Amino acid sequence: MFQLCHDGRMSKPAHPTARRADALSKARIVEAAIEILDARGEAALTFRALATHLATGSGAIYWHVADRNDLLAAATENVLARALMKVAREGEPRAAIRAVALAVFDVIDAHPWAGAHLSREPWHSGVGEIFERIGGWLEPLGVPIDAQFDCASALTNYILGVAGQNAANARTLPDGTDREAWLEAVGKRWIEDDPESRPFLRQMAAQLSEHDDRQQFIAGVDFILAGACIRRIA
């Protein structure tokens, strides 16, 4: 899978150490990092693996990238920006906000490591864009002016929160596992932690293992929007 020459050119390298013909750059490094992260998860992204993948030394990477965190940040920014760029332009406020929210949901579903990083460093510039792209629709949606900041903030926090949870789930439910059985086990454990009671969890047990994450995510977005549209009483 990881070949020394991954650019397709089959020319025999002059040096046995196989120095690449094309120059290193931050963009190329980030691209390689994303490949490793997607294929083998966050723990697999080591400077040694990355150096091998890029057919270089680990020190070379440090010439273009400050440290591991910088690398993770750049990779996260990359996939997030790409996802937000592809969001269809909507004309209706609710649909537009949903589209942004779902784009973030989906990009983190596809790249769980990005969700983890986003909830570790929420001041990413991509988060600013989420905030803006959502906030701009609150006025036309009818959210009172003095509730708009709280509302945009709640939505952003909610989206990043769910993103983080999803990243966690993806991390512990690697491909093969039976999602429904696992959720059922978690639910059962939650109930058994307090065998005397927990009536609400007992009642919700079925839904807990059968619900659709993506649909439930949107339900939460709708709650926040609906709640923010109401002029508060006290």
Add this chain to the structure above:
Amino acid sequence: MFQLCHDGRMSKPAHPTARRADALSKARIVEAAIEILDARGEAALTFRALATHLATGSGAIYWHVADRNDLLAAATENVLARALMKVAREGEPRAAIRAVALAVFDVIDAHPWAGAHLSREPWHSGVGEIFERIGGWLEPLGVPIDAQFDCASALTNYILGVAGQNAANARTLPDGTDREAWLEAVGKRWIEDDPESRPFLRQMAAQLSEHDDRQQFIAGVDFILAGACIRRIA
């Protein structure tokens, strides 16, 4: 600060290696871990530091604890359970839900590392309790039956999400830093990332650096509750 004998007994140890008189136990280990985590942060919790703190060998810790993750999980469960236990029993639904939410908010404000762990492993038994303690009030609050699961889920996700963000903030804003200046800098950067536009962020800039996190957190909880009480139209 970290003395070999921290139990107050000043008896001279028989061995120069200072073997403790009191036996090791998971409870004592977790307690020591919490002290280190609170005092010096998540990165400072190493088995070597913990072993020194407990005046033992690193291998001894493994007799009582599976691995580092197990330790972090137990510490998180510990502070969370303690915080939830102290929540005042309320009679009114909205006040009761707010009380639980604020308890989680405050415990993570006090122990940021717990917030980080909670958003990495949201199937903790403590999360089940949050879910139950909130969910049980939705019926009396007037949330329609078919919205209760989505609502409890949205609230839990929101709470854990904000918890994670707060943990992140606490991690990067260590004691001394000027919080307001830092938030202002983040806001400015977000605006400058797209100098053509970002009108919403521009408008919210002042609020971004001046708002009260705790109050904004509760505003989000109220949005979700208000939105869930409305019978949905489509």
Add this chain to the structure above:
DNA sequence: ACCTGAACACCGTTCAAGT
């Protein structure tokens, strides 16, 4: 300017050996 790769200062975890 950019790249190399050995070296340094750490980790978590294991395990033979002790009591």
Add this chain to the structure above:
DNA sequence: ACCTGAACACCGTTCAAGT
């Protein structure tokens, strides 16, 4: 049963030396 601490297999990061 429980504890000890050296040893192992890794890390991120640095840096003198190369081109």
